[in-house]
Amino acid sequence: MSKDLKAKRPDPSPKELEKLRGELWIIIPFFAFTLYIFLGSFQYKFAAAVVPMFIGFATLVLAGIRLFHIIFPKSKIGDFKEAGLAGEFESIKDQIEEEVLKRSEEEPVKEITEEEPAKQITFREEKKAFIALLICFGSVLLFGYLVGAFFVIVGTCYYYGFKKKGKIFITLVSMYFVIYVCLYKLLGAPADFGLLLQPILESLNLF
Amino acid sequence: MDQCVAALSALFQYQNLLLMLLGTLIGVVVGVLPGIGSTHAMAMMIPFTWKMDIVPAFVLLISIYATSKFGGSLTAILFNIPGDNPNAVTLIDGFPMAKKGKAKTAIAASATVSILGGLFSCLSLLVFLPVMYQIILLFGPPEFFMLALFGLTAIAAVSSATILKGLMGGGVGVLLAMIGYHPLVGEARYSLGTFYLQDGIYMVPVVLGALAMSAAITMWMEGSSIVGEGVPLSGSIREGVKAVFNNFGLFMRSCLIAWVVGVAPGAGSAVAGFVSYASATKTCKNPETFGKGDVRGVIAGDTALHACAGGDLLPTLTMGIPGSSAMAILLAAFALHGISPGPQVVKLRLDLVYLIILVLFIAHCISVLMAVGFSHFLEKLTKLEAEIISPVIILLCLIGSYVTREDWQDMLVATVFGILGYYMKKYGYHPIPLVLGLILGPIAEKAFFQTITHSKNGIFIFFTRIPSLIIFLCIVAVVCWPYIERLYKKPKPSAL
DSSP states (O other): OHHHHHSOOOOOOHHHHHHHHHTHHHHHHHHHHHHHHHHHGGGSOHHHHHHHHHHHHHHHHHHHHHHHHHHSTTOSTTOOOOBOHHHHHHHHHHHHHHHHHHHTTTSOHHHHHOOOOOOOOOHHHHHHHHHHHHHHHHHHHHHHHHHHHHHHHHHHHHHTTOOOHHHHHHHHHHHHIIIIIIIIIISOOOOOOHHHHHHHHHHTTOO | OHHHHHHHHHHTSHHHHHHHHHHHHHHHHHHHSTTOOHHHHHHHHHHHHSSSOHHHHHHHHHHHHHHHHHHHHHHHHHHSOOSSGGGHHHHHHHHHHHHTTOHHHHHHHHHHHHHHHHHHHHHHHHHHHHHHHHHHHTOOHHHHHHHHHHHHHHHHHHHSSBHHHHHHHHHHHHHHHTSEEOTTTOOEESOTTOHHHHTOOOHHHHHIIIIIIHHHHHHHHHOOOOOOOOOOOOSOHHHHHHHHHHTHHHHHHHHHHHHHHHHSTTOHHHHHHHHHHHHHHHHSSOGGGTTSSOHHHHHHHHHHHHHHHHHHHHHHHHHSOOSSHHHHHHHHHHHHTTOOSSHHHHHHOHHHHHHHHHHHHHHHHHHHHHHHHTHHHHHHHTTOOHHHHHHHHHHHHHHHHHHHHTOHHHHHHHHHHHHHHHHHHHTTOOHHHHHHHHHHHHHHHHHHHHHHHHOSSGGGHHHHSHHHHHHHHHHHHHHHHHHHHHHHSOOOOOOO
8 A cells, every 4th residue: 555655656648748838828827917916915905905815825825836736747746636526527427428339339429429539729720719819809909899890700701711702791791780780779889990990080070 | 476576567578578589599599509508699698788778688698598508409409419518418319319210209308398497497496596585684794705705616616627726716816806996995906007907807808708708719719510410300299298297207306406506606507417317327217228319318418408597597696606607697797787796686686586587487488489490490500610600709709898898908808818718728727716706706805804894703703603604614515525535435446
């Protein structure tokens, strides 16, 4: 028993290491933010500081030990293996799916469970989606939602190279209907032409 | 009684009826669309409810929430496409039934349990709401503080893969809520000298970004490759309805499981469906037929999807603790209309609560008729490309963030939290604890100060009052559960 406990911890696989490294996208902002809140709490009156101080400290410890584990993946500290109830439910789900697979051996698997290997999202796809998201944000910010939505839909359709013009037309008409007619005209949402277009329209006395 | 009559008369105003029909239609359509569920649809509707009165706004949102699941079940049975994650459970037995030429039987069974499950949801809410209200009347600030902590720890335990990641997410959410003016002292904290941060981080863009926009980003990356393989509509409707009544014990058991899972913060209908299905395979006779097209599998899974709505709504309405991500959106809608989520809703707007219950049931019934009637049209929707749906969701989330306060910085917050939410999900940190931390943080802080100011025993008052102590013990149990379990669980034999 004691021998088992003392047994050397196996080295994490390259896939696990890659996943741990990826987690830095979350842990570093969390760590930096909690550190800022915790240290910043000392400058306020006690009443205003007590909650950020205590919660900040607790979260900082959690983020710190996880960061430690990412830097030293062999260490047990910050391993965070304690599965919550979600872990229990996941295992129930996996168990059901395993049993279904076993029972339906004579039938093609795909037709029963639609279990296909999860698509691996590449860095290129991530980059592409984030750029698209930022373009969406930029269009609405610069041209307002009434005009920005138009650019976004047309841009997206052409970006993905849709051959059928009908789809673009239908999407545009529905978006125009939803945003301009329902939101702007019927529900009285504020007229907004963004940080760039609004001053131009104002200078031309069009707004 | 007066409140119930007021709710009925409000519901039967023509504009509310129209909105219920519209909400049901939206719910059915998004239920059918792969990857989009009630959370996204409710998030997309936030900008439209902004200018509405609170009653029509909630009629629209609750109709969407109630109806998205049946559309997903229909496409799971007919085309082997689960409309949303929870509908994956319908697929296990639903599609094999359809392939055996019993599609109508499976649909009829699913439709029957949808209506009966919806009825159970509403009745359970009607029965437990007064009980919960009486319990909440016993609560003072110490209990509300403990309740907020319980909500955070429970949701961290249930929604995340590991409890500590959930707690970390919840902690960051609470810290985000600390930004801005302190409610009692009036001191601006962590504002970095900006006016925007002095008001604090607004809940609506965070909820829209972290929950809806992050999902749209994922969908955009994954693209759409699901093309339905239809099966002919054959079988007997009567057989499906009869199967439900022949297995009424299973139906009731699934309802109770779903209700309990629904009450647990963060669990949601997907968990309810699988837990109920697992229970059915263990308790029913001839379990070997499950997964091969057994109608009991459809009954167990689908009942849970619909019956958990009552349990989901109960903690949201009475305590302000959301049972799922859709409920977090509902809390954002409450905030948008100036109502603090929690006991105040039951105390001051009981008519609204009755209205929610009525809409929940009626919308369930309409959705069944609508989904069955338009099944051929709905099939076409399953072939819509994710690349066209995702920008629409993102745009509506951006607009929803903007129109409420007309501040472009809210759009920036939504975008940042959209990206953060995507990475959180990718690395096993569910964004719900973060959102809940942001919602419950100010409630907890206010209750903490009210308690400390009026307490003669300092912080010991949290442990000397019985309700507060009970909630504290629940928190300890939730946090320590994995460690206790580890002590009693036999280690699995190593493969080596």
